Amino acid sequence: MAASARKETALAVTSVAKTFLGTRALRGVSLKLARGSIHALVGSNGSGKSTLVKILAGVLPGDPSGEIEIAGRRIAPDAMTPDLARACGLRFVHQSTPVFADLDVAENLALGHGFDRGRLGRIRWSSQYGHAREVLRRFHIELEPDTPGRLLGPSQQTMLAIARALQDQDHNRDAVLVLDEPTASLGGPDADLVLSTLRRYAAEGQAILLVTHRLSEVATVADVATVLRDGVVVERLDRSDLSEERLIEAIVGRPVLRAATELDHQPAQDVVFEARGIIGGPLAVATVAIRRGEIVGLAGLQGSGRSALLETLFGLHGEPGGETFLDGSRVRYSTPGQASRLGLALVPSDRARQALFPDMSVIENLTMGDLRRYWCGVHLDHAGERRGALALCDAFGIKNSDLEAPISSLSGGNQQKVVLARCLRRRPKVLMLDDPTQWIDVGARADIYRLLRTAVDEGTAVLLASSDPEELSLVCDRVLVLVRGRVASEVSGDELAPERLEQLAFGTDRAAA
């Protein structure tokens, strides 16, 4: 690509608006995406990011005013269709874009592109694999075409999904890549790998629109950031102005994240829960002890056994292999039901798959684990259930307009608060959380930290696993770092910093072990 072409605008959005029956989700939003640059689109949940992406994708018609200019074509926002978006060179990769575990890399690529077929509809496997090899080389992915999807690491899966979307653009990278939260489920190093690859694509001329909640990523990787709040562009930050603090202020309109850290950390008390020599799955003799009144963090790369440890401790894989002690006495359990009766609770990582009853009401979701208390001998006390649910919504700041509405109508942050409220209403002795703030905006995140701190003050011990080292250093009293299924080190006090945690998670420094 010529140097002059690099400044060329790949995508221009001019005063696009969207009105949903009376409410204005977007008002006069404009942005310009230059070729060879990464343009971050940030904002809290409900700020209009996804609405804009959906309008670009042609999934949702925008209001007729304004225009979208791409590849030299001017398109009215209400005239966009998925086929038109594709024809103009827009390529979307969503956070849940799947890589099929039973298909190999070449087949996964072919699913976005079509198979190369010979006579009688036969697939020409040799040319198919040749094409795949070429695509992998072009996108700097170090994989063999015949590797099965299930052997791919999380970052490789993400990169394969991106390559699948981009493979059929011309060689000069004329497409516009729209990425929706590509790193949301990735650990620090995996995310870094994906981001550095994206930088490389941009350097080769690719235009990338990056929608993300991870502000540290925006600060390091983006050339420009557009901040949306309540459907309006509130700030446009260039490379030189990009810092996390500026972004947070723009997103929330007030400094908020730091507030959570200023809460007093209570002095830790006696050990509530101890698990010794936990084995099974990726776990190799992990030992954990949590004291009353503290939030213990669990850091580690993807595959280090972070989620596995929580699930095992909650009895999801049968009786934990090892010894478990609650309040000093040995306890045995082999199902989540028994674990929760003993006073353990788990907020699982995959909200949609593991925690929500999507078609059931907010009330039903709130009372599910604790329904017996509303059984008054003959029937369920529906009025009492409702009162209890209202009280919980109030206590946990759950915004709802209709408690009878299905839970799927709430925003992600509010859904997560419902899950948290469901766990905490039983006053568990130990609350375990597996990446509870994934895909949640900054405001709701701060609320959740505050709720955790309140729970701890009321006597619950918290074990918080997270893929975000920043979150851990912010919220936790001390952090255990898992490396290959083993607690390799423990950090607290001044040592508790994101960089240090990442370093330890890589296993590069074992001094503190």
Place this chain on the structure above:
Amino acid sequence: MTMGTNPTEAAASAKGRAIAASRRRRELAGGIKQRLASTSIAEPLERYGLLLLTSIIVAFFALWPQTRDVYLNSANVRVTIGNQTVLGVAAIAAIPPLLCGRFDLSIGAVLGLAAIGVAAAMSRAGLPLVVAVGLGPAIGAMVGLANGVLTTRFRIHSLICTIGTATIIGGVVSWYTGGESIVSGISPGLIGFGTGEFLLLPQTVIVLAAVAVAAWFLFQHTPFGRYLHAIGSNEEASRLVGLRVEHMVVLSFVLAGAIAGVAGVLLVARSGGATPTAGPLYALPAFASAFLGAAAIRPGRFNVWGTMVAILFLASLTSGLNLAGAQDYVTDLVNGVALLVGVGLTAQFARRRAGR
């Protein structure tokens, strides 16, 4: 037992109610048009649409010259409703496994087996009426237990599993009866009950009503019913909130079998005997009613009253068509279409509720 409220909860809830009320007022002012479209008309229409349609059909056949002389006369009404009581109970039997996302296709076969069992107990073994009648649900519950254990312990898909057990039951029934109906030696008390009337309606309606009320109560006003819904909504989440999923699923099959057994007893009472081929014929209409019923009263969820409305709907339609001179195969056509429409609508409503 405790009602689960304490002073702080009560105070907070009062505040919460006030907030909710003011929010509702604001919403109303903000988007009257939207609410008109989505709530005021559409929601009752979804809930009571089937009931409305039933009334229209009844009115049509009651006024249509070709059928108006017989359609609403008491004999036809009695026969139509009487014929539906067995089906009504069978359709309720289909619901518990459906609630937790399983299919019990063996309910028809179980119904037939129970009928044969009850009839044989009286005519061949000479057991007293009470014991024989109790045998119906007992046989059903046993088969349900087998279905439940096979689907949970051995992880056989419920659809395949119950087709398998239904086929085995069919074989056992023909072996035992040699293809012959059992008509002699049935207790006159039972037959008397099956043909008797109560307030101009067949007495068997009382049994249907009792089963329906009990099932409605169980599904909607007990934790057990809520747990079945939860398992159907998200099995993994159910496990993670501590529900004993396998246990509940087995119970749902046992319940289905027992209710199908009751339907078998009713069949003997109404027909005065048991025919080896009668049972399986109930499976499809029962499923059609359960699915169509899930598109009414509580759209998107399997529910007892919706199912009852669906049965009334199908019965009034087929009865009218038969009186107008249509052939018997019309019933099959109607049931088949009802099953497909019911499944389609239910999936649609459920998807919308789940926000997908």
